[in-house]
Amino acid sequence: MTMNSDYLELSDVRVVFDGLVAVDGVSMTVRQGDLRFLIGPNGAGKTTLADAITGLAPATGSARFGRTELIGMKVHRIARLGIGRTFQTASVFEELTVLQNLDIAAGAGRKPLSLLRRRSSVPPEVEEAMGSVGLTGLRDTQAGVLAHGQKQWLEIGMLLVQNAQVLLLDEPVAGMSTDERVQTGELLVRIGAERIVIVVEHDMDFMRSFAASVTVLHAGKVLSEGTVAQVQADPRVQEVYLGRAEVVQ
Amino acid sequence: MTAPAAKLAGRLPAKLTANSGVLLGFVLGAFVLLVLAPAVLSDFRLSLLGRFVCVAIVAVGIGLAWGRGGMLTLGQGVFFGLGGYVMAMHLKLADAGPSGVPDFMRLYGSGRLPFWWEPFRSPGVTLLGVVLIPALVALGLGAAIFRRRVRGAYFAILSQALAVAFATLLTGQVATIGGFNGLNGFRSFFGYNLFDPVNKRMLFYIAAVTLLLMLLIVWQLYRSRYGELLIAVRDQEERVRFLGYDPANIKIVAYVLAAAMAGIAGALFVPLVGIISPVNVGVVASISFVIGVAIGGRATLFGPALGALMVAYAQTTLSESFPSSWTYFQGALFVLVVAFLPGGLSSLVPVLRRRRADARTPSTEPPSPVQRAELDGPPPPEPLSGVSAESETSR
Numbered sequence: 001m002t003m004n005s006d007y008l009e010l011s012d013v014r015v016v017f018d019g020l021v022a023v024d025g026v027s028m029t030v031r032q033g034d035l036r037f038l039i040g041p042n043g044a045g046k047t048t049l050a051d052a053i054t055g056l057a058p059a060t061g062s063a064r065f066g067r068t069e070l071i072g073m074k075v076h077r078i079a080r081l082g083i084g085r086t087f088q089t090a091s092v093f094e095e096l097t098v099l100q101n102l103d104i105a106a107g108a109g110r111k112p113l114s115l116l117r118r119r120s121s122v123p124p125e126v127e128e129a130m131g132s133v134g135l136t137g138l139r140d141t142q143a144g145v146l147a148h149g150q151k152q153w154l155e156i157g158m159l160l161v162q163n164a165q166v167l168l169l170d171e172p173v174a175g176m177s178t179d180e181r182v183q184t185g186e187l188l189v190r191i192g193a194e195r196i197v198i199v200v201e202h203d204m205d206f207m208r209s210f211a212a213s214v215t216v217l218h219a220g221k222v223l224s225e226g227t228v229a230q231v232q233a234d235p236r237v238q239e240v241y242l243g244r245a246e247v248v249q
Numbered sequence: 250m251t252a253p254a255a256k257l258a259g260r261l262p263a264k265l266t267a268n269s270g271v272l273l274g275f276v277l278g279a280f281v282l283l284v285l286a287p288a289v290l291s292d293f294r295l296s297l298l299g300r301f302v303c304v305a306i307v308a309v310g311i312g313l314a315w316g317r318g319g320m321l322t323l324g325q326g327v328f329f330g331l332g333g334y335v336m337a338m339h340l341k342l343a344d345a346g347p348s349g350v351p352d353f354m355r356l357y358g359s360g361r362l363p364f365w366w367e368p369f370r371s372p373g374v375t376l377l378g379v380v381l382i383p384a385l386v387a388l389g390l391g392a393a394i395f396r397r398r399v400r401g402a403y404f405a406i407l408s409q410a411l412a413v414a415f416a417t418l419l420t421g422q423v424a425t426i427g428g429f430n431g432l433n434g435f436r437s438f439f440g441y442n443l444f445d446p447v448n449k450r451m452l453f454y455i456a457a458v459t460l461l462l463m464l465l466i467v468w469q470l471y472r473s474r475y476g477e478l479l480i481a482v483r484d485q486e487e488r489v490r491f492l493g494y495d496p497a498n499i500k501i502v503a504y505v506l507a508a509a510m511a512g513i514a515g516a517l518f519v520p521l522v523g524i525i526s527p528v529n530v531g532v533v534a535s536i537s538f539v540i541g542v543a544i545g546g547r548a549t550l551f552g553p554a555l556g557a558l559m560v561a562y563a564q565t566t567l568s569e570s571f572p573s574s575w576t577y578f579q580g581a582l583f584v585l586v587v588a589f590l591p592g593g594l595s596s597l598v599p600v601l602r603r604r605r606a607d608a609r610t611p612s613t614e615p616p617s618p619v620q621r622a623e624l625d626g627p628p629p630p631e632p633l634s635g636v637s638a639e640s641e642t643s644r
Contacts, residue, residue, distance in 0.1 A: 054491065075490045076490050076491075076493050076495045079490070079491050079492060079493035084492075086493060087488075091488045092488075093480065093481040095480055096477055100477045102478055103474065103477070104478055104489075104491050108492055108493030108494050109493075111472070114474075115474045115478065116469070116473050116474075116475055117473055117474070118472045118473055119474055158492065162492060237355070
């Protein structure tokens with residue numbers, strides 16, 4: 001990607017489903033190297049915002065990646081710009097092996113005719129990503145039999161080989177063990193140094209341990225934004241999380 | 250999990266085994282079709298087998314579109330018919346002689362040749378048309394259908410409606426395309442007399458070689474990156490979109506290839522059987538193409554072709570012995586396979602082997618690369634093994 005595209009800037013993003021305002025004028029900017037956590041109560045619009053950025057939900061307003069306007073673009077075009085995402089339920093290709101999954105993720109730019117040939121060697125970026133997410137030893141394992149955490153890592157690996165500059169991760173540590181959470185967090189910090197990483201998350205411990213910055217969404221609007229400490233000190237955030245306040249503290 | 254050394258040791262021979270298994274299949278298939286069958290079968294039976302081979306060529310295409318691509322096409326009769334009618338028109342024109350008019354047109358119509366028959370006087374245009382007309386129609390349909398993200402049952406219904414519409418259209422055109430009678434009574438095939446048994450045999454050889462060729466093409470596709478991508482689209486279409494591909498294009502390629510194969514099969518069917526009529530392109534014909542594929546094993550390389558040959562053979566023998574009730578046999582076989590062996594008969598051996606292995610060492614270990622390589626390419630869906638039961642139901 002070019003030097004101009006090292007930030008993601010949302011301004012007044014709105015998503016309306018049948019009269020229901022799911023995202024109500026969100027503006028935020030995330031720079032390269034930031035590890036931004038998007039938190040908020042259920043129904044705050046976190047996942048819908050990710051849908052809007054990746055072209056899945058029809059939105060108005062502006063979402064610019066560098067100089068490129070994303071709103072209104074088709075899903076696969078946005079993906080080719082280097083904006084990748086994962087989903088709450090790991091969605092890997094279960095009947096294909098780890099290697100095949102990553103190879104497909106690496107191949108969106110391949111020429112149509114080259115697809116008709118067999119893979120003669122493993123592309124270096126696939127090998128590298130496989131190492132980054134710790135799945136080298138499982139390269140010929142069918143993705144369907146991987147453990148839940150491993151599937152999530154495979155998905156992150158797929159974003160890496162896709163050369164995604166923006167990574168939108170939807171609850172990447174849901175259902176993971178404590179060890180796996182720590183490993184995932186360290187992985188995110190490592191890959192986040194050169195990328196824009198946005199994590200939608202419910203797990204406050206995980207957020208506190210690894211977030212560089214936090215945006216709190218509530219009822220489709222940005223409630224608060226800042227470092228973990230700033231957000232925690234914000235009385236409005238405490239109010240929204242009332243009853244769950246101890247989780248935030 | 251696996252030690253690198255053991256993995257290397259396990260992987261290389263596994264690949265060799267998988268390849269040599271497929272090659273053995275090709276050699277065996279070529280031997281049976283090109284040496285054994287012509288040696289032991291009477292001319293009548295051989296030409297019957299030729300007809301089955303045509304059905305098997307359609308089945309190879311359906312295996313690609315449905316087994317690997319997840320597009321349950323219940324309307325392959327349309328493309329079979331397009332190829333068949335193009336060939337039949339040429340044969341009628343050739344029989345009628347230069348600037349002649351096919352006999353039925355004088356009988357039912359004005360005796361003037363419609364303008365769209367004219368190009369098919371040329372053998373070259375005909376041969377191109379046999380492949381290109383079904384392919385272009387599929388391209389247009391595919392672009393319209395898949396870009397609108399029509400899939401699953403909706404696609405199946407739509408494709409079946411097309412078969413109904415096509416058969417109805419043909420039936421209504423008595424004066425220009427033979428109506429319900431179809432086109433028949435061909436006397437020659439590119440200058441060769443169709444009443445000569447030697448030429449009938451030649452036609453069988455052409456069909457058999459074509460089947461093997463189609464299988465080779467599909468094998469290369471299954472081994473290619475495109476083949477992996479097609480499975481990915483079948484199982485997780487949205488995910489593929491998020492990786493930067495347009496799944497519609499990937500599906501269109503498989504759909505167009507399947508259509509071209511059906512067209513070629515139709516064109517070979519015409520001289521072998523001597524007739525093509527709306528009955529050969531309608532819903533019943535289209536569904537019977539699919540039954541063989543399901544029974545043989547839709548996601549495997551040889552399964553669709555073998556299943557189609559088997560079902561066509563059973564249909565013929567059973568309808569000779571039980572003229573009024575063979576459809577019950579066919580239906581029962583279909584129900585049994587779908588209920589108890591959704592991966593088709595091709596998955597019988599791997600399923601049994603795994604069961605035996607499970608009985609010996611009950612474990613949840615992932616299958617070893619060697620075990621998996623015994624299937625050709627990625628294994629067919631087997632809900633019995635439990636791994637892919639969830640994705641199976643949604644397909």
